[in-house]
Amino acid sequence: MGKKPSAKEETGLEVCTVTGCKTKPAQFSFCLEHFDHYKFGLINKKGQQVPDFEKKFDQYMKNKDVAIRKVA
Numbered sequence: 001m002g003k004k005p006s007a008k009e010e011t012g013l014e015v016c017t018v019t020g021c022k023t024k025p026a027q028f029s030f031c032l033e034h035f036d037h038y039k040f041g042l043i044n045k046k047g048q049q050v051p052d053f054e055k056k057f058d059q060y061m062k063n064k065d066v067a068i069r070k071v072a
């Protein structure tokens with residue numbers, strides 16, 4: 001098993017690419033939370049919010065709510 005390169009080695013970033021986020025990158029150049037946002041289409045690759053971010057964020061939170069309830 002080879003050593004998996006860390007996000008920092010892959011991207012050269014110390015922190016998540018989203019402006020204002022100080023969390024270390026976990027997936028690509030995003031922290032776990034913002035990678036989730038990216039997967040859901042809330043932000044683009046550069047960490048910028050998409051034009052209909054608020055609408056999507058609403059759906060995302062509802063989705064998250066459901067996911068949490070399923071686990072609990």
Ligand SMILES: [Zn+2]
Nearest residue numbers: 016021031034
């Ligand atoms: Zn982040």
